[in-house]
Structures are given as C-alpha cells and as structure tokens.
Amino acid sequence: GSDDVAPLFAALADATLAPDHALPDTGIPRARERMLSSSFIVSDQYGTRCSTVLTIDRAGHAHVHERSFAPSGATTNEIVEDFALRP
Numbered sequence: 001g002s003d004d005v006a007p008l009f010a011a012l013a014d015a016t017l018a019p020d021h022a023l024p025d026t027g028i029p030r031a032r033e034r035m036l037s038s039s040f041i042v043s044d045q046y047g048t049r050c051s052t053v054l055t056i057d058r059a060g061h062a063h064v065h066e067r068s069f070a071p072s073g074a075t076t077n078e079i080v081e082d083f084a085l086r087p
Helices: 006-012 030-035
Strands: 050-056 061-069 075-084
Touching (some): 006 050
C-alpha cells in the first residue's frame, strides 16, 4: 500500500562487491568479475545506466519510475509516468 519506491531503488543501487571466494570462474579477469558482481555497476566502459521500478496497485494504476545514470554513477535524469491499465 505504500507509494514509496525509495527502498526498491536502494536495492537496485547496491554497489556492494561480492567477496572473491563467491565470484564465479567465467574466464574473465578476476578484477572485472569483481566489478560485475554488484547490483549497481559503476565503470566508464560498462555499468548501470538506468534503473526502472514499475508498480501496479490493486485498482489497476501503474507507475513507472526510471532513473538514468552517468558512468560515474551520478543520477542524470528521472522520469515518472502514471497511467491506468485497461481491463
């Protein structure tokens, strides 16, 4: 029943790296594997550039919240769209 999407964005923004013993052995260098292990990846060449949260209430109202990010991880844009779903 809450309209607060902050906890969902917080989960998507988790930049915690996995410990080395938990990293898979996919054949890429260990440093890159470590960088790719977080939910939110910050890197100049590859990383999280957008996070989207979609919520739908019981009355059929949908809310799309989307944040865009620079390679540094800073938020560059945020949009919110609300609309009703048709039955």
